[in-house]
Amino acid sequence: MTEVPDAAVRRDLLHPAIARHAEKGPWPDAAGLIGRGLFRDALRSYCATMLQPHAAGWPADKFFGQKLRYLVCFVLIGLDARWRRGAGEAPTLSTLQRVAPASGRQVAALITAMKLGGYVVASPLPEDRRALRLSPTMALLAEIGRSPLAFLAASERLEPASQTMTARLGSDAVFAGDWLGTSYDAFLEEDIYFGPFANIVRLTGQDCGFPVLSAVLGAHYAALADVPAPALLSYGSLAERFRVSRQHVGNILGDAELNGCFSVDRGGQRVSIAPDFLWEFESWAAGQMAHYRRLAERVLAQAGASGPAARAAAGATPPGGL
16 A cells, blocks of 8 residues: 555554554554545545435435444354355354344344345255344445445545456455455454544444534535535435434534534534544544455455355355345
């Protein structure tokens, strides 16, 4: 990736929330991205992508734009990827209930809803037809991969790849599942990607918290570039876009202001971002770009080395794939 600054410079570029991990994993590369002249324009593009309408009729922003539901889906994708390569338990409901960061009842209700929505398919396991394998469809991979793919595309704006990785990962269920599954493995090893960023974690705990954050920061970066904002920020406009109540939008924005992150006036005309929160968000975003870029390069290189026959033998394409 980009040229990596020395350790002292990295500590100055990265937010203190991640300072003790600055020499690990993606963070040296992340610091290099922050120093790029077009970094904030890449983030403007990221926010605009996150605000694009979803293909499905589901209220996907509300459903997947909340931390607990997102993480349960992320765990399912990780379990499925491990099982397909023969490295873990089958992704059954009982396995997911045991390891996901939610109660057993919450997991069961979530899986029921996702089966109805076409995001998960249950099929008998070959070795025990009484047990049902839960397979993420391409629709689920696209929703959970929405932010990672947008971050990967942002990294490719800063440093183009020899071949576009975003398109390949966004259209192939096995590649996408392996890519996100590799991220799950890294997350299990040590969460240096999400947990340290307290304000990001708190905002994503609310229904549509992250989509609202994307709209607010998208307006901020659009103003810096002197281009139209990707979304109107009035309570009514945000409520209509994300299919939630005006009161809920007000609660999200009020919580952000109370915690010193940002403020938006009721008409959505004025946005003020606290410098420390912007630094936190940009450090986290740079880490996401570097993390998913590294994993994409690894997964696609492994696929190229093994060839189509080895890919086919490693595991079937999840239902809903190409």
